[in-house]
Amino acid sequence: MSAAAALPTRSQILNIFRSLLRVSRKFPDYNIRHYVNRRTTDAFRQNKTLTDPSAVAAAVADAQSQLLIAERQAIVYSLYAPKVKSIMELHRN
Numbered sequence: 502m503s504a505a506a507a508l509p510t511r512s513q514i515l516n517i518f519r520s521l522l523r524v525s526r527k528f529p530d531y532n533i534r535h536y537v538n539r540r541t542t543d544a545f546r547q548n549k550t551l552t553d554p555s556a557v558a559a560a561v562a563d564a565q566s567q568l569l570i571a572e573r574q575a576i577v578y579s580l581y582a583p584k585v586k587s588i589m590e591l592h593r594n
Contacts, residue, residue, distance in 0.1 A: 508554050509561045517564045518545050524568065527575040529582035531589050537571055 518541065525537035544567075548560040 508557060514561060514564075517561065517568060521564070521568050521571060524571045524575055528578050530578060531587035533578060541567075 521541040522538060525534055525541060528534040528537060544564070548557075551557045551560055
């Protein structure tokens, strides 16, 4: 198997990005929700210019592991969701 075959496609990378953004919406806490969203967009912007196939593969593997962590954390945070909304959420309505 060649290195080119192991290189993730653009659609696979975008799928991971969208999945991370979807998971960020599952966090009940405003601060955590926006942190995950901001961290996701910052990481993908930082890695946007990668050209080395091994660096791209490592970045994608890291994003996949971050997705699994975020999914587990969203479940845990939903069990202990704050009873009072953040002041930021109150002002939006």
